[in-house]
Amino acid sequence: MCDDKRIAIVGGGPVGLTTALTLSRRGVPCVVYEAAGEIAKEQRGAAFHPPTLEIFQRLGIESSLMKMGLRIPVWQMRDRADGVYAEFDLGTLAEITNFPFRYHLPQHYLSSLLLDTLKDDPNVELRFRSTVTSVKNEDKTAVLTIATADGERIVRSPWVVGSDGAHSKVRKTAGFDFEGFTWKEKFLVTNVEYPLEKLGYTGTAYVSDPENWAVVLKLYDDTKEHLWRIAMPADLDAPDDVLLQAEAVQARLSKTLGTDMEYPVTYSGTYRIHQRVADTFFKGRVTLAGDAAHINNPIGGFGLNGGVHDAFNLANKLADVWLGLSGEEALELYSRQRRTVAVEVVQKNSIRNKQAMEERDPDVRRRNQDAMRALSRDPVKVREFLLDSSMISSVRRAAEIS
Numbered sequence: 001m002c003d004d005k006r007i008a009i010v011g012g013g014p015v016g017l018t019t020a021l022t023l024s025r026r027g028v029p030c031v032v033y034e035a036a037g038e039i040a041k042e043q044r045g046a047a048f049h050p051p052t053l054e055i056f057q058r059l060g061i062e063s064s065l066m067k068m069g070l071r072i073p074v075w076q077m078r079d080r081a082d083g084v085y086a087e088f089d090l091g092t093l094a095e096i097t098n099f100p101f102r103y104h105l106p107q108h109y110l111s112s113l114l115l116d117t118l119k120d121d122p123n124v125e126l127r128f129r130s131t132v133t134s135v136k137n138e139d140k141t142a143v144l145t146i147a148t149a150d151g152e153r154i155v156r157s158p159w160v161v162g163s164d165g166a167h168s169k170v171r172k173t174a175g176f177d178f179e180g181f182t183w184k185e186k187f188l189v190t191n192v193e194y195p196l197e198k199l200g201y202t203g204t205a206y207v208s209d210p211e212n213w214a215v216v217l218k219l220y221d222d223t224k225e226h227l228w229r230i231a232m233p234a235d236l237d238a239p240d241d242v243l244l245q246a247e248a249v250q251a252r253l254s255k256t257l258g259t260d261m262e263y264p265v266t267y268s269g270t271y272r273i274h275q276r277v278a279d280t281f282f283k284g285r286v287t288l289a290g291d292a293a294h295i296n297n298p299i300g301g302f303g304l305n306g307g308v309h310d311a312f313n314l315a316n317k318l319a320d321v322w323l324g325l326s327g328e329e330a331l332e333l334y335s336r337q338r339r340t341v342a343v344e345v346v347q348k349n350s351i352r353n354k355q356a357m358e359e360r361d362p363d364v365r366r367r368n369q370d371a372m373r374a375l376s377r378d379p380v381k382v383r384e385f386l387l388d389s390s391m392i393s394s395v396r397r398a399a400e401i402s
């Protein structure tokens with residue numbers, strides 16, 4: 001027997017909070033268990049694709065979101081030595097989406113907005129400093145063990161959403177597999193306060209090079225006008241204190257951006273990158289969404305966006321089940337739809353993007369770049385390519401799966 005009839009959401013990141021808001025909009029009560037004492041403010045995902053903005057529009061928060069952030073219609077593919085070889089304008093999708101641009105906004109701004117929207121919502125209880133240590137399926141309930149400052153609590157819930165990130169306790173303790181691999185390098189991420197427009201960058205650029213490839217993004221920050229992120233590869237075995245020394249960071253920036261100038265660095269850090277997908281996103285009474293269900297390298301900006309797409313899809317199906325409008329097969333369908341897209345689109349494209357940027361063979365690199373240059377001049381191919389890279393195709397593909 002459930003002692004709490006509400007849906008339990010584990011993890012109050014962008015995916016857990018989007019799930020809570022979607023459930024609430026459908027009139028379904030839920031409780032969010034979040035291990036931390038507040039919303040994470042780390043430097044993480046910072047770019048939203050059109051279908052993600054459409055979801056926030058349907059949830060009624062897009063106008064608040066649009067008061068922050070940067071609209072980036074044009075993005076580039078560059079060779080580190082030779083410069084731009086292809087440029088794409090999302091404006092060409094204006095008749096397909098209300099949001100024909102990438103929207104750059106660090107994810108903690110989204111989380112803070114979601115939190116503000118939810119804090120007085122009678123359908124949603126937010127429980128901070130509540131760490132879920134295990135979830136077990138038992139007959140028709142899920143049993144959650146939760147560590148709090150007042151000791152351990154056991155709660156039986158009808159349904160659980162594991163949105164507790166890449167190291168998900170829900171995934172590990174409820175018996176899901178997480179197959180895939182870890183890349184042989186980590187990411188060195190820097191934020192610099194300098195107008196890279198001066199060097200010809202549009203708001204997003206993917207820079208190819210065998211050694212010094214990079215992702216270059218203009219960041220929104222409410223206190224700084226010119227903030228850019230440069231993410232570069234680093235040796236997995238190199239200690240962080242060596243990689244993050246100020247001179248070492250400057251040397252990498254100079255090599256990557258091809259100048260001798262000293263960049264004002266406001267942040268630097270490293271993180272490991274993986275490609276993994278859970279064996280299923282639904283087992284018994286437990287579902288997975290976001291990084292708990294799938295992780296990938298950030299080239300293309302699919303991780304955070306895909307997680308929000310999971311959240312909206314899952315919460316609507318969970319609402320149908322909770323309201324008695326559908327049976328559990330709706331959750332099987334969620335798993336089939338979103339897992340298929342995670343494997344066929346997100347994993348495939350993020351791996352392909354990384355391999356293209358770091359290609360070592362000069363002939364292959366040249367051929368790849370010539371092909372992209374030709375594609376960027378063919379309006380029919382550009383449209384198809386932008387539908388894929390902006391994740392519009394992936395949402396359509398998921399909806400086709402029945």
Ligand SMILES: Cc1cc2nc3c(=O)[nH]c(=O)nc-3n(C[C@H](O)[C@H](O)[C@H](O)COP(=O)(O)OP(=O)(O)OC[C@H]3O[C@@H](n4cnc5c(N)ncnc54)[C@H](O)[C@@H]3O)c2cc1C
Binds near residue numbers: 016035163169289302
């Ligand atoms: C350094 C870094 C840079 C990134 N850069 C990009 C990028 O440029 N583009 C992009 O698209 N993606 C990027 N990502 C990925 C992106 O941040 C994630 O895809 C996104 O945060 C997923 O959201 P989530 O809500 O699923 O998980 P998270 O944001 O990880 O949120 C999980 C939440 O669960 C909580 N939690 C964890 N364990 C428990 C527990 N046991 N009990 C209760 N609560 C728990 C955590 O405190 C956290 O609040 C990056 C990730 C990292 C780490």
